[in-house]
Amino acid sequence: MKDCANARPVTHQLRRAVLHKVSIMEIKITRQKAIKDLVEGVLSIDGGPAMDTLENRCSCLKVGEYHAVMKKCKLYHERRIFILEKDKTGYPHDCEQCKKKALFYPNSALPKRCPMISEGNGVHRRFDGRIIVGKKAAIGLLVNTQATYDCVKERVLEELKEGKEVTIKITRKNKKRKRTV
Numbered sequence: 001m002k003d004c005a006n007a008r009p010v011t012h013q014l015r016r017a018v019l020h021k022v023s024i025m026e027i028k029i030t031r032q033k034a035i036k037d038l039v040e041g042v043l044s045i046d047g048g049p050a051m052d053t054l055e056n057r058c059s060c061l062k063v064g065e066y067h068a069v070m071k072k073c074k075l076y077h078e079r080r081i082f083i084l085e086k087d088k089t090g091y092p093h094d095c096e097q098c099k100k101k102a103l104f105y106p107n108s109a110l111p112k113r114c115p116m117i118s119e120g121n122g123v124h125r126r127f128d129g130r131i132i133v134g135k136k137a138a139i140g141l142l143v144n145t146q147a148t149y150d151c152v153k154e155r156v157l158e159e160l161k162e163g164k165e166v167t168i169k170i171t172r173k174n175k176k177r178k179r180t181v
Helices: 012-021 145-161
Strands: 024-035 038-045 050-056 064-073 078-085 116-118 131-138 141-143 165-172
Touching: 024 145, 038 131, 038 145, 064 145, 078 145, 116 145, 131 145, 145 165
Parallel strands: 024 165, 116 131
Antiparallel strands: 024 038, 038 050, 050 131, 064 078, 064 165, 078 116, 131 141
16 A cells, blocks of 8 residues: 555646546537438437437538537527537527527527537428437437437536536548458
């Protein structure tokens, strides 16, 4: 057993490096296949259990790293997980341009392009850049999206309250190519 008196003291720089290392939460979205106008993928938070995702092929985000912020959406009247590019701050667009709708349904498209993680059944006719999370039931259809989204939202909100940075990394699954001679 080591003597605690002889142990090296933890320096301020080392403590800050350790805190900096754990101060980033990573949400990894791996796109697995594209079928007609939709992209199927898998979302995992810090390497944890995976959830299925759907995106519209025409409006999906490019492969890369993004920030996640929680702001109140004028259209939904609740806090949402918005996806921002690494070098930009604020909303992806001017939120004041979104018109309030009297009868707004969660599965209808937003009037402006506004990338966010959201709930919903499918991505057809949806050109707002959303990433829908849930459990895959069939090609292009997710179920249990509200419960899955609530879990993701809780985790992100918890990390942001602790002052951690939330990073979203979008990657593409490597395809195995057949070698021809």
